[in-house]
Amino acid sequence: MAQSQSGNHKQYFFDKFGLTERVLERCLGEALSAGGDYADLYFESVASTSIGLDESLVKSASHGVSAGCGIRVVSGERTGYAYTDNLSADRLLHAAKTAALIASGPAKQPVVGFKETVAAPSLYPAPAFDMDTDLSAKLDLVTRADRTARAFDTRVTQVRAGYSDELRRILIAASDGTFASDTQPLARLNVFVLAKEADRTSKGTSGGGGRVEIDFFQTEKTPEHFAREAARQAILQLGAIAAPAGEMEVVLGPGWPGVLLHEAVGHGLEADFNRKKTSAFAGLIGRSVASSKVTVVDNGTMPGRRGSLHVDDEGSATQETVLIENGILKGYLSDKLSARLMNMPHTGNGRRESYQQIPMPRMTNTYMLAGEDAPEDIIRSVKRGLYAVNFGGGSVDITSGKFVFSASEAYLIEDGKVTAPVRDATLIGNGPEALKYVSMVGNDLALDEGVGTCGKDGQSVPVGVGMPTIKLDRMTVGGTGSR
Incomplete structure (x- = not known):
């Protein structure tokens, strides 16, 4: 042996x-x-x-x-x-x-x-x-x-x-x-x-x-x-002012804002949702689902990270799986059952909360790869918009891809400069559509500090998220202030 x-x-x-x-x-x-x-x-x-x-x-x-x-x-x-x-x-x-x-x-x-x-x-x-x-x-x-x-x-x-x-x-x-x-x-x-x-x-x-x-x-x-x-x-x-409302340019900071990526895109790329055709990403492998600047991976092999595992809960070695590469959907996250039924590669993502539950496809550490833009250049490119640094709660509808997230720390960007902090800002969008508006990707990839817990079908498992600073040319912001 x-x-x-x-x-x-x-x-x-x-x-x-x-x-x-x-x-x-x-x-x-x-x-x-x-x-x-x-x-x-x-x-x-x-x-x-x-x-x-x-x-x-x-x-x-x-x-x-x-x-x-x-x-x-x-x-x-x-x-x-x-x-x-x-x-x-x-x-x-x-x-x-x-x-x-x-x-x-x-x-x-x-x-x-x-x-x-x-x-x-x-x-x-x-x-x-x-x-x-x-x-x-x-x-x-x-x-x-x-x-x-x-x-x-x-x-x-x-x-x-x-x-x-x-x-x-x-x-x-x-x-x-x-x-x-x-x-x-x-x-x-x-x-x-x-x-x-x-x-x-x-x-x-x-x-x-x-x-x-x-x-x-x-x-x-x-x-x-x-x-x-x-x-x-x-x-x-x-000292925060009311967040403006409407469609505008949005910059997401590095690290924990990757939770938006996790919810809006990651869950939709789990194989069981796609096998049942309840995901907005079902049947889209090989097609463009994001800007060509966007590459997203799930990686269970990162030392010390909250979502990392030597083996998943089916006994398979974890790996790094490319989900979206230069905007093109490359594959889904699978467990043994989904891999067999869908005749697709097994990615080592079978996870469960405890021995009392069955395993299912789940994320490990999911993040967007760094690009070539300097974060300060990204901020400088925005005439008027929102800079979201931290997020609180959020929700996503897997079938439609629609998501709503509350920003726990966000600022106005005015004439290329970060200015007043705002409160009660929410980001509203659609996963398969939102990433198509990514026009700049920073060179400052960061992962979260290690607090992520992901829920699915009543089961919770520890996960990691991350991203570099990115700019979305269009996103709907909910708020009570004036633009």
Whole structure:
């Protein structure tokens, strides 16, 4: 059996839960006992901690440990799924028999002898200890954030800070011979600030992390960094004017504004939506869907990034997938089921929230590649428009491609200069159309700080987003001010 970076972690499940390759083979055999085209086992063990600080007091603290296995049987386009939090052989075999009910036909014999997934070099640390070993250090992080934000300005009236982490261990075995395992750390620090002046209140948020250990917040991005950024945003908004409304030139800043790309374009490029022809991008491979300056990739192999994985939740190695190249749609993000049914390449994007859910095509780190324009030249080219630097919430209709996003930090651009901050600005557009108006792409590609969580069909998974500064010649801005 080939050895891999991720495969070194399988011994945890064998030692802790008494699993053996023979048990896995028996479960797969039971899963295919009523027919079916494919079956897989997804084992998961998660240790997590979180601390919340509000009004300078610890308001919440939790630690949890969970473990279980999800068993899937695929027959044509149908999926049978069962899960159990009891990892004894008897309960696993019972769950496998339950999942098998979806199929009808002669029993199929699974592969005997697995082939271990050969994954990329190490993208993140695999701690040899549980991440709850030093709660005092984690409490210190949120306390420092609270103290720094309150000291930023006397108008800061409320601060909330939170820290969370988890150590997720997974093991996947499948009837196609797939055998993969991984140990995945994930940590995040968040700061929320409320500011008040006279009768106006405003808020600011900041945070970050990734597949990192706690040392990241001591050496890379400190609590003080996030606290000052959240406080800066809140104070800035106190003096913001009402955003103008109408169609205008819009410049998106680098980094987190890539969340617009994630929602407006990324979800529409997931294979299951296109297989069902419910995406605005269905049937458009090989056609122009954006300006020739636009290239968009999804990349699960970036060291330390929140959306990165050695292997996806089907045991396949992640990769870099070009979705849009120079404006031309090149492909979709697929899991094993979509790749088989659509006769398309498998991109290693099968992801799930936990062992209780089935995998589906999901993004990892999705971003637009850098161009050749200097950011200052992009700003200088705008006579009057909007410069959006940070975003709050947003929504997209996958079928139509229409999206609405609220900008949490934005400014007017007047005569080629960034001027007054604005409040209550929303960006309204259509994914397949909006990117056709990209006329300038900056050379300053940045990814977000590491806070992205993506929701789909009731499941949430960590993701990364990013983009360089870009200019859209036309976009509808919603606001209450005058132009």
